[in-house]
Amino acid sequence: MRLAGIEIEAISIGGVETCIELPEAKLAFDIGRCPHSAVNRRSVLFTHAHMDHLGGVAYHCATRALRRLPPPRYVVGRENGAALRELFAAWRKLDRSELEHELVEIGPGEEVRLDNGWFARPFRSPHRAPCQGYALWSRRKKLLDEHVGRAPAELARMRAQGVALEREVEQAEFAFTGDTLIEVVENESVVRAARVLVIEVTFVDERVSVDECRSKGHVHLEEVAERAELFQNEALMFTHFSARYRQRDILRALDARLPASLRERVTPLLTGHAP
Ligand SMILES: [Zn+2]
Numbered sequence: 079m080r081l082a083g084i085e086i087e088a089i090s091i092g093g094v095e096t097c098i099e100l101p102e103a104k105l106a107f108d109i110g111r112c113p114h115s116a117v118n119r120r121s122v123l124f125t126h127a128h129m130d131h132l133g134g135v136a137y138h139c140a141t142r143a144l145r146r147l148p149p150p151r152y153v154v155g156r157e158n159g160a161a162l163r164e165l166f167a168a169w170r171k172l173d174r175s176e177l178e179h180e181l182v183e184i185g186p187g188e189e190v191r192l193d194n195g196w197f198a199r200p201f202r203s204p205h206r207a208p209c210q211g212y213a214l215w216s217r218r219k220k221l222l223d224e225h226v227g228r229a230p231a232e233l234a235r236m237r238a239q240g241v242a243l244e245r246e247v248e249q250a251e252f253a254f255t256g257d258t259l260i261e262v263v264e265n266e267s268v269v270r271a272a273r274v275l276v277i278e279v280t281f282v283d284e285r286v287s288v289d290e291c292r293s294k295g296h297v298h299l300e301e302v303a304e305r306a307e308l309f310q311n312e313a314l315m316f317t318h319f320s321a322r323y324r325q326r327d328i329l330r331a332l333d334a335r336l337p338a339s340l341r342e343r344v345t346p347l348l349t350g351h352a353p
């Protein structure tokens with residue numbers, strides 16, 4: 079599906095599997111169980127190491143080699159780099175293969191350049207295991223206000239004289255929280271401002287209380303509804319719903335609990351849930 083101009087292919091069911099693919103940016107976030115399409119994504123940005131988010135990494139790596147695709151690049155939080163190296167060392171012994179890949183360890187305050195020219199910057203998502211979300215930023219040159227309206231020939235002459243004509247502007251195109259407590263919305267302005275936000279909302283009704291949800295390190299729809307006015311995003315995707323919910327439970331809860339101003343921008347990821 080396409081949200082605010084960005085193509086997204088996704089599967090995400092709490093405790094089962096998560097994989098969010100952005101084909102145009104040539105990347106995916108998290109691979110719990112590797113969907114066939116995700117094998118095509120060279121870069122995978124991992125939020126945390128719970129099995130439903132990282133369990134498919136070795137399969138992804140091996141399948142790319144089998145298909146003679148270039149070695150993948152895995153972006154992980156610094157706290158998980160060493161263990162992931164050990165995991166691949168064990169898999170190399172077991173699989174009798176190279177499992178060639180590039181491992182990039184980054185944390186909040188750092189950035190990595192993506193294949194489509196955007197930049198990914200991690201932010202902290204509070205969860206039971208160390209977790210980082212990612213914001214994807216585009217950069218472009220913009221004519222300085224004082225030069226707007228000048229003729230192209232004049233701008234060319236000024237440029238030749240070494241006059242600074244442009245400044246660089248950044249736009250947060252996309253943000254993905256990974257698994258998180260609702261506090262990420264208050265803590266990280268980019269979560270509220272990114273053009274497209276993909277956020278986990280694991281529990282949606284009273285079958286699991288807000289307290290129980292928080293003890294598991296997740297977001298409850300009730301907590302999103304209380305903060306509805308904070309979200310400035312053009313489009314939002316809610317993901318990682320508990321496997322207990324049917325599609326109609328989720329839709330009913332969204333319709334009942336969210337104000338129209340937010341509801342109309344929200345697409346729930348219902349794939350894999352019974353109708
Ligand atoms: Zn999860």
Ligand SMILES: [Zn+2]
Binds near residue numbers: 126128205
């Ligand atoms: Zn988790």
